[in-house]
Amino acid sequence: MAKESVKVIANNKKAYHDYFILETYEAGIELFGTEVKSIRMGHCSIKEAYVDIHGGEVFVDGMHISPYEKGNLFNRDPLRKRRLLMHAAEIRKLGQKIREKGFTLVPLQVYFKGSLVKVEVGLAKGKKLFDKRDDIAKKDMKREAEREFKIRNF
Numbered sequence: 001m002a003k004e005s006v007k008v009i010a011n012n013k014k015a016y017h018d019y020f021i022l023e024t025y026e027a028g029i030e031l032f033g034t035e036v037k038s039i040r041m042g043h044c045s046i047k048e049a050y051v052d053i054h055g056g057e058v059f060v061d062g063m064h065i066s067p068y069e070k071g072n073l074f075n076r077d078p079l080r081k082r083r084l085l086m087h088a089a090e091i092r093k094l095g096q097k098i099r100e101k102g103f104t105l106v107p108l109q110v111y112f113k114g115s116l117v118k119v120e121v122g123l124a125k126g127k128k129l130f131d132k133r134d135d136i137a138k139k140d141m142k143r144e145a146e147r148e149f150k151i152r153n154f
Helices: 013-018 033-040 088-099 129-152
Strands: 006-011 019-029 050-054 057-061 082-085 103-113 116-126
Touching: 013 019, 013 103, 013 116, 013 129, 019 103, 033 103, 050 088, 057 088, 057 116, 088 103, 088 116
Parallel strands: none
Antiparallel strands: 006 103, 019 082, 019 116, 050 057, 050 103, 057 082, 103 116
């Protein structure tokens, strides 16, 4: 069996800054033809997107897919709710988790797996301001250490 290629289209770096990501799940996404063509061209953003569960189904809201330039009347609303395709057991498990205080679902990245568009969804817990400051301080220290190491080994 040939190995499927993974091509990342959109990444949500802000999610890692604002949340502790506890678990990740892969979900398919229900799209129309012009949306897929637009995603193939890289016109997709998930910076302001969030994931919600309604009636046993998972939806991503706020995901922006630019209208396909040659799509004319077949184009859909760029910010419409899109259904995510997951197993029922996973949806039930996630539904129970997000009912707990402080947990939420955030889209982490959109990518092609073979010819299919997939969304990586993370179960996340919000960070406090001091947690964010800790992370920034650690990154700065790591960056300084790498810079020092690079200078010494020149």
